[in-house]
Amino acid sequence: MKIIVCIKQVPDTTEVRLDPVTNTLIRDGVPSIINPDDKAGIEAALRLKEAAPDSEITVLCMGPPQADVALREALAMGCDQAILLSDRAFGGADTWATSSTIAAALKKLPYDLIITGRQAIDGDTAQVGPQIAEHLGLPQASYAEAIRVEGKRVIVKRQFEDRYQIIALPLPCLITALAELATPRYMSVAGILDAYREKRVQVWDLAAIRDTVDTANLGLKGSPTRVKKSFTKQAKGAGQVLRDLSADEAVEAIVGKLREKFII
Amino acid sequence: MDFALSKEHALLRQLYASFAENEIKPLAEEIDETERFPAETVAKCGQYGFMGVPFPKKYGGQGGDTLAYALMIEEISRHCAATATILAAHTSLCAGPIFMAGSEEQKQKYLPPLLRGEKLGAFGLTEAGAGSDASMQQTKARRDGDDYVLNGAKIFITNAGYADIYIIIAMTDKSKGNRGISAFIVERDAPGFSIGKKEKKMGIKGSSTCELIFEDCRIPAANLLGAEGQGFKIAMRTLDAGRIGVAAQGLGIAVGAFEESRKYTRERKQFGKRIAQFQNTQFELADMGSRIEACRLLVYKAACEKDAGREFNLYSSMAKYLCGGLGSDVTRRCLQLHGGYGYIREYPLERMMRDAKIIEIYEGTSEIQKVIVAGQLNVK
Structure with missing residues (x-):
């Protein structure tokens, strides 16, 4: 089976700084990691490969040149090949432009299963995975908490707030992984050394995908999303504390407040 | 550079x-x-x-x-x-x-x-009467047909009891002095080989330290490491390289204590201030941070010299000497920054301080390192 895992390199902190002009993230100086949901996707792919050793895992990342280290980490965990989609023309992309770019690259690769993370901890959109599936016309299952391959189909347990859904998809298809899907293994020492000495990260620029993408859909200019304003949320004022109430009085008081604010 | x-x-x-x-x-x-x-x-x-x-x-x-x-x-x-x-x-x-x-x-x-980690290794050089003076080996190995027969005892052996493979240094020809010492590979289940008492130590308590006893212990002659008479040289070269790791250990212990103290002094308040705001704390941490970085450079240099295939003994001994002192000094001072909490076992400082002391002792004491450094610098 040919598996492609799409990953994103994200800042390892909740204190992201924003460029005041473009309202995009400033990545310099902030330690970077593989997005946690994506890393679970890598682990899930590695387990599928352990069950079917002739499988091949390609890991794909769109990002600036320094995203190379995220791909090396994936290689050091055991992925077979890595592709970095990197070109100034891809910069500043919103989810539409990002998914257009990644889908263009995927059109050039053989695959049975594509795994992406559910959402990135920097943007939190959860849109790129599903959009890629739409660009490629693939069946998709988001929020995967467990997956199992059975012949030519994959069984996915999808997690919702109040229920699970277990569905079967025909291969090829796309799955977006929750962090709960699989706890990622560590890299190994030899894995790291091989990732730099024996494996390589292919860099694909615009020229590499020009024939599978409409360049009007790339980068900041191809992004229909307009950020009106980005800001750090301020703490709200202190809440109202109700003391010394019995359980019944407390219920009465809370329901009353909710009615008062037309919440219920 | x-x-x-x-x-x-x-x-x-x-x-x-x-x-x-x-x-x-x-x-x-x-x-x-x-x-x-x-x-x-x-x-x-x-x-x-x-x-x-x-x-x-x-x-x-x-x-x-x-x-x-x-x-x-x-x-x-x-x-x-x-x-x-x-x-x-x-x-x-x-x-x-x-x-x-x-x-x-x-x-x-x-x-x-x-x-691959399927088996664990150990090394037996030290004896009751052969510590820093490793040439005073009393353990004997006698060739007997296709075997060697070992008799004697080793003490303070790390990983003893848990290790499967032991490098054992023993005298094969006493008349030749250091050139009569040989090295052997001894497997845990060799007949006549047993593990003696387990030592109770001040620190690094999770590691096992025991006596090894050889009573007519019979091993195949094929387990002679190198040639007969090369054992002392093999042991000394082993320790030369091992010192880089021990130096890194002293460095790491110091870094651990330092990081704990950076965190603690930013949280702990006395006299209405975080104690990191007092200049004594700042000067202590500035001094320790500087020493740590200097020692780190020396450890990495020793490692890089070895990797480059150059003579590294001088640097590995310097690094082990300074990092031994660093570990003891930094853990003691960091414990002091923690005050009473540093002395309590709930915090890791007292453990770090106990652990650090071994760096000044094992695989060549600090004094032996100075002997080596003085020799390398041709100070006579």
Whole structure:
């Protein structure tokens, strides 16, 4: 089976700084990691490969040149090949432009299963995975908490707030992984050394995908999303504390407040 | 000259740091308190390649270098010096001499299970009457047909009881002095080989330290490491290289205590201020941070000299000497910054301080390091 895992390199902190002009993230100086949901996707792919050793895992990342280290980490965990989609023309992309770019690259690769993370901890959109599936016309299952391959189909347990859904998809298809899907293994020492000495990260620029993408859909200019304003949320004022109430009085008081604010 | 780590070394450090934080730190207090050998950690270390970092892949190693190994010992020692001792004795003192002096057959037979972490290694040189003066070996090995027969006892042997493979130094011809000393590979189940009493130590309590007893212990002659009479040289060269790891251990212990103190002094308030706001705290941490960085450069230099194939003895002894002092000095001062809490076992400082002392003693005391450095500097 040919598996492609799409990953994103994200800042390892909740204190992201924003460029005041473009309202995009400033990545310099902030330690970077593989997005946690994506890393679970890598682990899930590695387990599928352990069950079917002739499988091949390609890991794909769109990002600036320094995203190379995220791909090396994936290689050091055991992925077979890595592709970095990197070109100034891809910069500043919103989810539409990002998914257009990644889908263009995927059109050039053989695959049975594509795994992406559910959402990135920097943007939190959860849109790129599903959009890629739409660009490629693939069946998709988001929020995967467990997956199992059975012949030519994959069984996915999808997690919702109040229920699970277990569905079967025909291969090829796309799955977006929750962090709960699989706890990622560590890299190994030899894995790291091989990732730099024996494996390589292919860099694909615009020229590499020009024939599978409409360049009007790339980068900041191809992004229909307009950020009106980005800001750090301020703490709200202190809440109202109700003391010394019995359980019944407390219920009465809370329901009353909710009615008062037309919440219920 | 570029002091930055290579990309692969930087990623290795990231691996070691996260592994130590998640897998080793949570056990450090318990294995110290109960003097328990952390077999489960050693198994995990094998799984991720930590048991064979600086050896070629063809023998089951990871294909790394001495710097990659030193970084591992440093990162692990930040959280648990006992675990670092287990790995260092296994890597430098057992796999090291087999790789350095072993025949191709010995390497093929013994290195793969050691380096994959399926077997654990140990090294027996010290005796009751042969400490810093290692030439006073009383353990004897006598050739008998296709075997050697060993008699005697070793003391203070790290990993004893848990190790499967032991490098044992013994006298084969007393009339030749140091040139009558030989090295042997002894397997745990060799007839006549037993483990004596387990020592109760001040620190690194999670590592096992026992006596080894040889009573007409019979091993195949094929287990002679190098030639007869080369044992003293093999032992000394083994220790020369091992000192880089021990130095990294002293460095790591100091870094661990330093980081704990940086965190603590930012939180602890007295006289209405965080104690990090007092200049005494700032000066202490500034001084210790500077010393740590200087020692780190020396450890890495010793490792890089070895990796470059140059003579590294001077640097490994300097590094071990200074890092031994660093560990003891920094842990003592960091404990002081913690005040009463530093003295309480709930905080890791008192453990770090107890652990640090061994760096000034084992694999050549600080005094022996100064003898080596003086010799290398041709001071007579």
